[in-house]
Amino acid sequence: MAIVGAGPAGLLLAALLARHDIDAVIVEQRSAEYVLSRIRAGVLEQTTVDLLREAGVADRCLQEGLTHDGIELSFDGGLHRIDFRALTGKHVTVYGQTEVTHDLMRSRAGANLTTDYEAADVEIEGFDGEHPVVRYVRNGVVQELACDFIAGCDGYHGVCRASVPREAITTYEKVYPFGWLGVLADVPPVRPELIYANHERGFALCSQRSKARSRYYVQCSLDDQVDQWSDDAFWDELRRRLPAEIAEAVTTGPSIEKSIAPLRSFVAEPMRFGRLFLAGDAAHIVPPTGAKGLNLAATDVGYLARGLAEYYLEGSDAGLDEYSARCLSRVWKAERFSWWFTSLMHRLPEAGAFGFRLQQAELTYLVGSRSASSALAENYVGLPI
């Protein structure tokens, strides 16, 4: 196997394959340090934790990850809890993507498995025939990797999806007219659970990485530059978007990371082209509100690892043949949920005052209805694989 990209999708796929003694080389264009410096997701579904366990890399996540039995929704000056445990019997685990990546990298290095970091000019070819090849330049030398299959785990901007002939692929996309400004700080979280806040000034999210490290986000303009946002300006804006008693309880401190992410919904169909399989952000993007991006990447590679294990160990093509349809059925459910939750919680410039009042009415209905709360909870905690 050749795996392009050492994000969570590529690293987890390689770890799952290693459990079945299936050989995989990862080719990554950045350095390991750079990959680890990207602060992204923080919420793991049980299915993702189960896949980490299956891959033999769940120990630290199980020890240090925080079990969350619910979230809080803030709107119209009030705070309302959605109780996952009571509504679904399930929970989520708060454990940063950086930590997942770190654990996967360490396990891979410990087993002496190859990851070629800092690979330049990565190209793929031959995946429509019997002999796919990944070609790249490392330390000035051209490398050629002949393989049975290529896993395109190289994210939204990667080379794998871009190498598929235009007529073989259909894409669906929605770009949202705002972004998220995120801050990481070594301060205790304001509440034990996450708060998703709908406010006239825009969305805000209070998240966390540990009892001593918080991750906060505010909806921002796509024209904003990170440098324009001082730490003080960020904390002031965050507090304005929270109920007064919560705002007063926020502990502020110097940011250790600050970045702006655009919001996008995107799906490429199908996810298989001959001997090339796309997985994770290479095939689909969700806006981050539903915390689904990393979890979808994990379930994609869970299906792919099973299909490859069936192929190599049992000589069956069935799992590989079903890969794309299985993933896409799950992907569209996550797309729907992420779009819905994003539309409900953000200030939508085009919706005006009427749209804002409708959001308050829908949120009031949501927290007052057991079936509506259950639907949110079921989607947030995720489906079994």
Ligand code: FAD
């Ligand atoms: P990636 O993590 O993007 O990994 C792809 C890897 O491929 C990268 O290491 C990249 O360097 C490498 N690569 C790219 N091109 C090439 C090439 N040509 N050759 C070789 N290697 C290549 N999700 C949430 O649930 N919550 C969040 O708050 C959240 N925040 C996000 C913020 C940002 C800025 C982004 C971009 C995503 C965010 N996500 C979030 C989504 C989540 O982080 C992703 O869904 C997840 O990282 C997907 O993993 P992946 O392995 O598929 O892709």
Ligand code: DHB
């Ligand atoms: C985090 C990010 C999300 O997009 C989300 O929905 C919940 C938590 C986070 O970074 O902690």
